[in-house]
Amino acid sequence: MNSSAKLQASLVLASRFENIEVAERALVDLCHRACCAEDEEYWLVTALREAVANAVRHGNRRDPERLVRVAYVIDNSTITIRVEDEGDGFDPADIPDPTDPENLLRPSGRGIFYMRQFMNRVDFSPTATGGTVVVMVKDLASNDNDRPGA
């Protein structure tokens, strides 16, 4: 990636599933500007979509009056994505391991697992108003020339 410049963006979104696409487009734009590898971009988008989907569905319970705040920073070959909801908070330790054989056929409960798989670090904490903020960090590879048009 192009590590010479700090890149950042932020969004404030109503709690609608359609806005996951908006969050994705902003991330893709940043990834293009940073010359991230295509595979890297794909997995970053995958983790971001899970975080925003969780904020919309579980945090804000799809109430469009409640907002989801997304912030992205790419600096020193590291991307940090922060997603904040206005929900009632939760304890990620309460989410069972979806790869446990007894949970494999559960239709839900894989979102946080996805995020942890595709990012280097995923931390949850409560906001001052009782919502949840998730901060996801990934170290980016040096791939200045491996993307078409980079």
Place this chain on the structure above:
Amino acid sequence: MKSNIRDIGDTRIIELGGKITIGSGDVKIRELISQAIEDDKKDILFDLGGVTAIDSSGIGEMVACYTTVTKRGGQLKLMHLSPKINDILQVTQLITVFDVFDDEREALGSF
């Protein structure tokens, strides 16, 4: 998400394309399975060759479809996984649940 249906013998092949993600694709595959049940098709083969992304809701809905079809005495199998969709099935361990094929004839012969 795009879809196309083909029936080969007793098996329904459901070709999927685009994103199987929350709020759209996940609902669509549930409807496709309901339609297959209404049409008395027990065995389902999902062709994922055109799928570009599948999130945890999409994976969850595929698991729910698997359970629905299995409980009715049928089978649900997958074919034409892209490397990334295969990676997702690997990390979620769902590769141990679904039968996966690269070749349609081989897949159809397995039911």
